[in-house]
Amino acid sequence: MDLRPDTGDIVLRVVLSLVFAAVLGVEREWSRKPAGLRTHLLVCLGSTAFTLVALEFYGSLVASGNVDVTRADPLRLVEGIIGGIGFLGAGSIIQSQGSVEGLTTASSIWLVGAIGIAIGGGHFVIAGTTTAAGLLVLRGLGYVEKRFFDDRA
Numbered sequence: 085m086d087l088r089p090d091t092g093d094i095v096l097r098v099v100l101s102l103v104f105a106a107v108l109g110v111e112r113e114w115s116r117k118p119a120g121l122r123t124h125l126l127v128c129l130g131s132t133a134f135t136l137v138a139l140e141f142y143g144s145l146v147a148s149g150n151v152d153v154t155r156a157d158p159l160r161l162v163e164g165i166i167g168g169i170g171f172l173g174a175g176s177i178i179q180s181q182g183s184v185e186g187l188t189t190a191s192s193i194w195l196v197g198a199i200g201i202a203i204g205g206g207h208f209v210i211a212g213t214t215t216a217a218g219l220l221v222l223r224g225l226g227y228v229e230k231r232f233f234d235d236r237a
Contacts, residue, residue, distance in 0.1 A: 088139060088140050088143035088144070088147075089136065089139065089206065093206070094136060097132055097136065097203050097204055097206070098129065098132060098133070100203050100208065100211065101128045101129050101131075101132035101199075101200050101203045101204070102125055102128070102129060104128065104196075104199050104203065104211055104212065104215040105124045105125045105127070105128030105129065105196045105199065105200070106121065106124070106125060107215050107218075107219055108124050108192055108195065108196055108199075108215065108218050108219060108222065109121035109122070109123065109124030109125055109196075111192075111219060111222045111223055112124060112189060112192060112222070115222070115226070117186075117188075117189045118176065118186075118189070119176050119186075119189045119190075119192070119193055123193065124192065124193065124196045127169060127172065127193055127196050127197050127200065128196040128197065128199055128200035128203075129200065130165075130200065131165050131169070131196070131197045131198075131199070131200025131201050131204065132200040132201075132203045132204040133204070134161055134162075134164075134165050134201075134204070135161070135162065135165070135200065135201050135203075135204025135205050136204045137161070138158035138161035138162065138204075139158060139204070139205070141156075141158070142156055142158040162201055165197060165200075165201060166197065169193060169194055169197035170194065172193055173189075173190035173191070173193045173194050174190065176189045176190045176193060177190050188222070188226075192218065192222060195214065195218050196218075198214065199211045199214050199215055199218075202214065
């Protein structure tokens with residue numbers, strides 16, 4: 085069984101990565117957040133690429149028959165992606181005059197990383213549904229939060 089996607093599938097996954105990340109990145113731009121469209125596109129694209137590379141490496145090793153497949157674990161690369169994105173997200177969180185800002189943006193960066201991993205792995209329904217849910221949380225619940233819970237406005 086070959087786990088490696090063909091060239092057309094790779095192109096599709098990269099394009100979908102850009103489209104899905106753009107949905108959330110544009111929302112962050114409209115909300116005038118420092119981590120906006122380009123950041124979200126690059127995080128999702130990077131996550132997709134790393135996942136595709138993991139599948140390619142793993143598929144090559146399995147196809148060669150020269151590896152113990154129980155030790156060649158592509159999920160290790162996914163763990164690395166998550167850690168790296170956590171570091172990026174932490175950089176977007178700031179403390180200013182006793183309040184913490186940037187948590188939602190950090191969370192959206194983390195979310196597009198997960199979307200990129202799903203796309204790279206070929207799980208388009210998960211990626212699309214997660215993107216739609218993320219937009220609902222950012223835009224829809226952002227409105228509700230400002231309308232009913234934000235007494236600073």
